Amino acid sequence: MTQLPDLGRALASRRSILRGSLVAAGAAALGAGAAQVQARVPHGPMPMLPRVPERLLQAEAEVISKAPPVDLSGYTRVKQDLVAPPFAPVHDQVATGGPKIIEITLETTEKLMTIDPDTGAEIWALTYNGSVPGPLIIAHEGDYVEVTLRNPVDSVFEHNIDFHSSTGALGGGGLTHVFPGEETVLRWKATKPGVFTYHCAPGGEMIPYHVCHGMNGTVMVLPRDGLKDGKGNPLRYDEIAYIGEQDYYLPRNEDGSFKKYAVAGDDYADSLEAMRTLVPTHSVFNGAVGALTGDKALRSKVGSTVLMIHNQANRDTRPHLIGGHGNYVWEAGSFNDAPATNLETWLIRGGSSGAAMYTFEQPGVYAYVNHNLIEAVLLGATAHFVVEGEWNNALMEQVVKPYSFAT
Numbered sequence: 001m002t003q004l005p006d007l008g009r010a011l012a013s014r015r016s017i018l019r020g021s022l023v024a025a026g027a028a029a030l031g032a033g034a035a036q037v038q039a040r041v042p043h044g045p046m047p048m049l050p051r052v053p054e055r056l057l058q059a060e061a062e063v064i065s066k067a068p069p070v071d072l073s074g075y076t077r078v079k080q081d082l083v084a085p086p087f088a089p090v091h092d093q094v095a096t097g098g099p100k101i102i103e104i105t106l107e108t109t110e111k112l113m114t115i116d117p118d119t120g121a122e123i124w125a126l127t128y129n130g131s132v133p134g135p136l137i138i139a140h141e142g143d144y145v146e147v148t149l150r151n152p153v154d155s156v157f158e159h160n161i162d163f164h165s166s167t168g169a170l171g172g173g174g175l176t177h178v179f180p181g182e183e184t185v186l187r188w189k190a191t192k193p194g195v196f197t198y199h200c201a202p203g204g205e206m207i208p209y210h211v212c213h214g215m216n217g218t219v220m221v222l223p224r225d226g227l228k229d230g231k232g233n234p235l236r237y238d239e240i241a242y243i244g245e246q247d248y249y250l251p252r253n254e255d256g257s258f259k260k261y262a263v264a265g266d267d268y269a270d271s272l273e274a275m276r277t278l279v280p281t282h283s284v285f286n287g288a289v290g291a292l293t294g295d296k297a298l299r300s301k302v303g304s305t306v307l308m309i310h311n312q313a314n315r316d317t318r319p320h321l322i323g324g325h326g327n328y329v330w331e332a333g334s335f336n337d338a339p340a341t342n343l344e345t346w347l348i349r350g351g352s353s354g355a356a357m358y359t360f361e362q363p364g365v366y367a368y369v370n371h372n373l374i375e376a377v378l379l380g381a382t383a384h385f386v387v388e389g390e391w392n393n394a395l396m397e398q399v400v401k402p403y404s405f406a407t
């Protein structure tokens with residue numbers, strides 16, 4: 001089960017090659033952070049990564065060293081300032097000018113987050129730039145994304161990043177392992193238009209542990225001439241609602257309350273045990289129960305077209321906009337394929353992002369839910385859109401208000 005990521009990690013990691021035999025050297029060589037975690041795991045040592053033969057490491061290093069340099073002439077460098085979800089960075093829907101090298105920075109922040117204010121349930125979240133999901137990254141087909149991945153000195157864990165939108169080296173996961181106090185830079189070409197998940201994948205059991213502690217997000221690669229319907233007509237949106245659905249598996253005390261931990265990583269063994277049940281204690285949008293309801297509800301107006309981007313890095317889900325529809329839905333995420341039209345509910349496969357476009361026609365409150373309604377209502381997977389505008393009786397009218405017919 002763990003051989004593929006571990007092998008790839010060791011094969012592709014320049015740094016592990018430089019360090020000699022990272023995977024064989026035990027906790028000390030895994031870095032101070034991992035060593036701290038190992039010391040705190042009550043049920044025995046963290047599973048060690050299998051040793052990769054030195055000849056394979058050397059062969060891979062040789063292949064990398066022989067690769068010719070890429071010609072980046074003709075590319076313009078731009079910085080993309082990433083923003084916290086549910087918002088999107090400033091971008092053009094239709095590309096202007098030639099291809100670009102889009103520079104972004106992601107910091108692997110570990111932080112204590114309350115995920116349900118009603119119960120006080122909390123988790124030492126593992127994040128990109130401090131949010132769950134990580135920020136939305138937007139490029140156009142043919143651009144490069146150049147990511148600086150920075151792991152703060154005070155982190156506990158090693159992190160990396162696997163972009164499903166990229167090609168090679170486990171989505172870049174094999175080239176981006178950073179220990180606390182390290183940073184690395186990876187550049188990958190956006191060859192396929194669509195919405196794609198990205199996530200941390202340090203190796204072995206750390207992969208689901210990091211993903212289920214919030215370390216995932218979306219890259220959107222737009223076609224250079226923008227989105228289109230199935231007939232070649234342009235589709236444009238007025239706003240983006242970026243929603244990440246996160247399944248959490250919180251360990252419980254004997255009385256059923258959720259356990260609390262002093263520092264990141266202390267929950268490691270308990271969390272793995274909870275994760276093995278495959279039954280989440282929470283399934284929430286944007287990190288916490290109520291993160292997109294009440295005062296934090298998404299806001300729009302009649303006539304506005306919203307592109308709803310939905311990420312789920314670990315588990316299938318089925319978004320539904322109660323009171324509206326998916327007018328155009330890229331269910332599997334590829335913008336090379338014609339969107340499905342007029343869907344009531346759509347499926348986001350675990351390990352992917354999808355996008356749905358809708359133009360509001362009525363004012364009021366719309367609930368955007370995972371239409372497994374148990375998850376929506378009992379586990380937290382509910383968001384609200386509050387839409388302003390004029391009511392249209394031609395679409396819906398309350399002909400008779402509820403009244404008692406019994407007397």
Ligand SMILES: [Cu+2]
Binds near residue numbers: 210
């Ligand atoms: Cu991580």
